[in-house]
Amino acid sequence: MAKQMSKQLIAMCTVALGAMYVAGYAVTAPFAEQPVAGVSNGSNTTHQRAESDSTDNTNDATTNGSGGTSAVKSAKYIDGTYQGTGSDQIGTVDVAVTIRNGKIVRVEITECDTHYPQSDIDPVLPNEVIAKQSANVDFVSGATLSSYAFAMAVQQALSQAQNPNDKG
Structure with a gap:
């Protein structure tokens, strides 16, 4: 028995x-x-445009035969460094996302005030954002909420970087 x-x-x-x-x-x-939507969590964010010595190609146009111009598809994001914040019940993650030539080239976790160490999500998630060129990342097992806060922060930064002339 x-x-x-x-x-x-x-x-x-x-x-x-x-x-x-x-x-x-x-x-x-x-x-x-689901892609993380723009988040408004009451915190203030800042946007810093990068100064560039090269020509800005985000608003290129071509002249047609009749003397008018037609827009050429522009970059998805405007060059610069953008700040974002994501919060959840275990804390806050702040990021700085750098855009160069319309592409995400650097993602830095500037502050990680969660119950779990930053090393649980860094450098895995920043590298994934660069590889995917998107805030839609796979969450880290054991750090799901920190991953979610990170994704929200990146999405907030990318929303600021969005080129209003992007046709895609």
């Missing part, structure tokens, strides 16, 4: 752990699959 109870206990524990996993996945999966 003792062996039978042991097998039943193991089976019940296995089912309970499986249910907890599924519940956690169901909660985090929708966040991971």
